[in-house]
Amino acid sequence: MAAMLAERAPLPRFFSRGALALVLGLYTIYTLGPFLWLATMSVRTTAEISADHYAWPKVFHWEQFRIAWVDSDFATYFWNSTIVVVGAVAVVTLLGAAAAHALARYRFRGNRLVYGILFSSIIFPPQITLISLYQILVDYNLYNSLLGLTLVYVSLQLPLTVYLLEGFFARIPQDLFDAAKIDGYGDLEIFRRIVLPIGMPAIATTLILNFIQLWNEFLFAVVLITDPDKRTLPVGIRAFMGDHFQDIGMIATGVMISVIPVIIVYIFFSEKLIRGMTAGAIK
Amino acid sequence: MAVVTLDKLSKQYGPTGPVVVDKVDLHIGDGEFMVLLGPSGCGKSTTLRMIAGLEEISSGKLSIGDRVVNQVPAKDRDIAMVFQSYALYPHMSVADNLAFGLRRRNFAAAEIERRVQDAANILGLTPLLTRKPSALSGGQRQRVALGRAMVREPMVFLFDEPLSNLDAALRVNTRSEIIKQHKRLGSTMIYVTHDQVEAMTMGTRICVMNAGRVAQIGAPLDVYWEPADTFVARFLGSPPMNLATAAVVAVDDSHVARSPSVETALTRWSPQVLGNLADQKVTIGVRAEDLHINKAALGGEPAGHVRGRTIAVEPLGAETLLLVEIESGVEWTARLPRHVPVAIDETVDLYFPANAVFVFDAMTGRAIIGEKRRDIRQ
Numbered sequence: 001m002a003a004m005l006a007e008r009a010p011l012p013r014f015f016s017r018g019a020l021a022l023v024l025g026l027y028t029i030y031t032l033g034p035f036l037w038l039a040t041m042s043v044r045t046t047a048e049i050s051a052d053h054y055a056w057p058k059v060f061h062w063e064q065f066r067i068a069w070v071d072s073d074f075a076t077y078f079w080n081s082t083i084v085v086v087g088a089v090a091v092v093t094l095l096g097a098a099a100a101h102a103l104a105r106y107r108f109r110g111n112r113l114v115y116g117i118l119f120s121s122i123i124f125p126p127q128i129t130l131i132s133l134y135q136i137l138v139d140y141n142l143y144n145s146l147l148g149l150t151l152v153y154v155s156l157q158l159p160l161t162v163y164l165l166e167g168f169f170a171r172i173p174q175d176l177f178d179a180a181k182i183d184g185y186g187d188l189e190i191f192r193r194i195v196l197p198i199g200m201p202a203i204a205t206t207l208i209l210n211f212i213q214l215w216n217e218f219l220f221a222v223v224l225i226t227d228p229d230k231r232t233l234p235v236g237i238r239a240f241m242g243d244h245f246q247d248i249g250m251i252a253t254g255v256m257i258s259v260i261p262v263i264i265v266y267i268f269f270s271e272k273l274i275r276g277m278t279a280g281a282i283k
Numbered sequence: 284m285a286v287v288t289l290d291k292l293s294k295q296y297g298p299t300g301p302v303v304v305d306k307v308d309l310h311i312g313d314g315e316f317m318v319l320l321g322p323s324g325c326g327k328s329t330t331l332r333m334i335a336g337l338e339e340i341s342s343g344k345l346s347i348g349d350r351v352v353n354q355v356p357a358k359d360r361d362i363a364m365v366f367q368s369y370a371l372y373p374h375m376s377v378a379d380n381l382a383f384g385l386r387r388r389n390f391a392a393a394e395i396e397r398r399v400q401d402a403a404n405i406l407g408l409t410p411l412l413t414r415k416p417s418a419l420s421g422g423q424r425q426r427v428a429l430g431r432a433m434v435r436e437p438m439v440f441l442f443d444e445p446l447s448n449l450d451a452a453l454r455v456n457t458r459s460e461i462i463k464q465h466k467r468l469g470s471t472m473i474y475v476t477h478d479q480v481e482a483m484t485m486g487t488r489i490c491v492m493n494a495g496r497v498a499q500i501g502a503p504l505d506v507y508w509e510p511a512d513t514f515v516a517r518f519l520g521s522p523p524m525n526l527a528t529a530a531v532v533a534v535d536d537s538h539v540a541r542s543p544s545v546e547t548a549l550t551r552w553s554p555q556v557l558g559n560l561a562d563q564k565v566t567i568g569v570r571a572e573d574l575h576i577n578k579a580a581l582g583g584e585p586a587g588h589v590r591g592r593t594i595a596v597e598p599l600g601a602e603t604l605l606l607v608e609i610e611s612g613v614e615w616t617a618r619l620p621r622h623v624p625v626a627i628d629e630t631v632d633l634y635f636p637a638n639a640v641f642v643f644d645a646m647t648g649r650a651i652i653g654e655k656r657r658d659i660r661q
Binding site: 173179182194 | 363
């Protein structure tokens, strides 16, 4: 089908390029617009925003960031989020990579069974497990603790991570492992020196996905944490929304603060992310 | 350097699974270049992987040097292996690829550096040392793979079809490179291939394998000229040896093999052997290069002859292949000089010297050994 269209090539090249640029431009405005709006709101007061929702800030109220960070408990929320998410992502990445390597490389009884059970958990919506997870955490004294939330996050992200990495690792040729074995390396060293570096693009992909997913996670955080000192960022931002009064300016400021790490992580790993998505050629 | 001995080595996948290597006995001398040759699925690669320690040995005994290594892991067998896919580590530079195995073995940095430089010099890799494998051509990658084995200075080199992924010209170059390195190092080398040209040109000896068993072991020309059975006879040689079923008949005080299309004197066998074969069916074989269209070319030797209908003439430039159907379903190929004055679908007579005839048991396919051919072996 695509080949047929290409064969006809009815449009001059610059025209089709222009059309592509137009589509991309529109899409960028569509996705970036709300973000820019939020950014402008983050440096305006709620009163100014109420007066005119879309106006460009007349005065840049940078102090809002200070107020959010110092006067409210944003620093605490940020720190809590960082601990939970970095911890969970680190564990998920390491555990997921190891599991994926084992499932992709070693022939053992029940290999596909483990894989099937792990992957089948992806199909359940998170709400289904919420109540039982709550009960389990209460039973083990992990309810309302950052450790408990971290463990839940690990279990949430592990299946997809293993699934993505297993697919990638399985394509690493067996000869590389045989060569490393003959070169004198044991299983763990082969994992560290061959699988991890070669799988880096895929690992970076899962790392970014997991980070973004968990950094923005709200449902489990709001149910499993009650103590205000242990709130993560999404739950903390929610606290600005009172029942009667919504401090829109502060919420926007809080969201901007929470977005920064995601952008940093993305910039840091995006090159590898793109390589991970376009990879497939290990030769 | 080392002797490698396979004693009834077998590989079976699972207790009831297929036996892919069946009691292989093979003694490889110190410094020998042994080629394991056979069609795909004959067990040659599995045999090599058992020697390497990458595949568990189901039964039998494997010794490298003077120790039994059945239970010794690959890394402690003091072997190096070159893979068909090169198996270079894609995230490491050429230099790191070469040094990877040495680093694990705790060699001093200076010694690693020296060995890597030496290997790079010998193989012409010096300008490529900082490159990643993805920036190399196929031939360069194969040389790096060879270098990675060389720097280890192992007792035994193993090659698993290392030239299969190279184009024809590079294959010839790399072939001579490997032969050169074998002469220089004098190490024991075991080389798996399905390519008979590689086997004939490289091997000190060839071990032909078929269906998991050893069909024949011997020097390349010995195997070519004295094949142990019809499988070896047809596998070595291109085009394969021509075979036909014929009956042994006593004529006066000698014997001939005769079928509706073929008739030949049997001169290389003793009267006693022929007496036992009299009135029995045998399989006779003649190599394509021994067939002539011109009887005079045989110089009055006692000749055999075959009659058939031409089905194809394939001029290859230096020579011409003539395909002849001698019986329904039985094709013979003759390798003839350039010009062949024959048309398709024409009845043609081909002649061969009687000492070019091979005789095999019609049931088992095993060769019936006669006196050696005097025209080729002196």
